[in-house]
Amino acid sequence: MKQSTDENKKIQAIKEATSFLFHKHYCENDVEAIIKLFDNKLSWIGAGENEYDMGTEKISSIFRQFAGRIPKCNIWNEEYHVIDVSPDIYICTGRAWIATDPSTNVYLRVHQRITAVFRWADGAPRCCHIHVSNPYSEMTQEDVGFPTQMGRHTYEYLNQCIDEYKRKIKEQTEILKRLSFEDSLTGLFNRNKFNQTMQSFEMASFSQLGVACIDLNGLKKVNDQMGHSAGDSLIRCTAGHISREFPGKSYRIGGDEFLVIDTELEESAFRKTISDVQANMAQDGISVSIGISWRCNRCNIKEQFDEADRLMYRAKAEFYSSYYNDR
Numbered sequence: 001m002k003q004s005t006d007e008n009k010k011i012q013a014i015k016e017a018t019s020f021l022f023h024k025h026y027c028e029n030d031v032e033a034i035i036k037l038f039d040n041k042l043s044w045i046g047a048g049e050n051e052y053d054m055g056t057e058k059i060s061s062i063f064r065q066f067a068g069r070i071p072k073c074n075i076w077n078e079e080y081h082v083i084d085v086s087p088d089i090y091i092c093t094g095r096a097w098i099a100t101d102p103s104t105n106v107y108l109r110v111h112q113r114i115t116a117v118f119r120w121a122d123g124a125p126r127c128c129h130i131h132v133s134n135p136y137s138e139m140t141q142e143d144v145g146f147p148t149q150m151g152r153h154t155y156e157y158l159n160q161c162i163d164e165y166k167r168k169i170k171e172q173t174e175i176l177k178r179l180s181f182e183d184s185l186t187g188l189f190n191r192n193k194f195n196q197t198m199q200s201f202e203m204a205s206f207s208q209l210g211v212a213c214i215d216l217n218g219l220k221k222v223n224d225q226m227g228h229s230a231g232d233s234l235i236r237c238t239a240g241h242i243s244r245e246f247p248g249k250s251y252r253i254g255g256d257e258f259l260v261i262d263t264e265l266e267e268s269a270f271r272k273t274i275s276d277v278q279a280n281m282a283q284d285g286i287s288v289s290i291g292i293s294w295r296c297n298r299c300n301i302k303e304q305f306d307e308a309d310r311l312m313y314r315a316k317a318e319f320y321s322s323y324y325n326d327r
Contacts, residue, residue: 039126186239201301289316
């Protein structure tokens with residue numbers, strides 16, 4: 001039972017140390033008292049954009065920059081939970097409401113989160129990691145408004161941070177979306193986008209639909225004799241010819257397989273454009289086998305893809321059946 005009692009005392013001391021960090025930072029702005037809790041190795045992730053993992057001495061110097069800059073705050077509804085992850089190593093997660101004191105004329109309130117890791121050494125907890133965060137969505141503006149420019153500017157700055165954060169998330173989402181649908185070698189749409197297009201087209205209705213399956217002839221020979229870098233160059237060159245005539249309508253669905261899906265061109269224009277692509281490729285020494293399906297009624301993306309695919313393989317078989325091109 002003695003060990004259990006000692007462990008409970010350590011856990012209580014960890015909770016008190018975490019609360020101590022909150023109070024010394026927000027209520028008293030006592031930086032030196034906080035630094036005395038640090039272990040000889042420390043990492044810190046603040047509520048802003050900066051992350052530090054530079055050792056206790058450098059992080060202590062960063063904390064000292066906060067001296068005199070934190071407006072006096074009040075703290076309530078503190079809640080802390082501690083788990084022991086290994087002998088003498090503890091993780092404390094906590095949260096508390098923190099609001100600026102009315103005397104500061106800065107009106108901000110936030111539900112602050114903290115995660116702190118402590119190492120028990122020499123009979124006391126030593127902080128070796130701090131992660132502080134606050135959801136900006138929970139910040140509130142007092143109904144009485146902002147009696148000072150300082151309060152108004154602080155709140156406006158935080159709103160700007162929120163807007164910038166949302167903008168970055170949107171940009172990153174668009175990048176990830178593009179990468180998930182883009183073939184990295186050619187820049188054409190990839191198989192994922194093709195599958196999505198097939199699903200969406202099955203549920204849509206079109207007055208006309210053209211599908212062309214295009215397959216490179218001799219890619220394996222180029223890879224075997226000249227190396228895969230030469231094969232990649234051949235694939236990129238082929239994709240360039242296709243995308244120039246069919247921008248935003250071209251897919252690379254396999255190693256040497258390409259696809260065009262078009263809903264705008266009439267049959268004669270569609271077939272002529274495909275023929276022009278093939279002729280331009282031939283001028284660059286590129287040989288392809290092509291299958292085309294075009295309809296102006298009963299358009300069905302799956303049926304037309306299967307039809308174009310069959311015709312492409314028929315053309316490919318004819319190409320390789322000739323004596324000159326015999327494998």
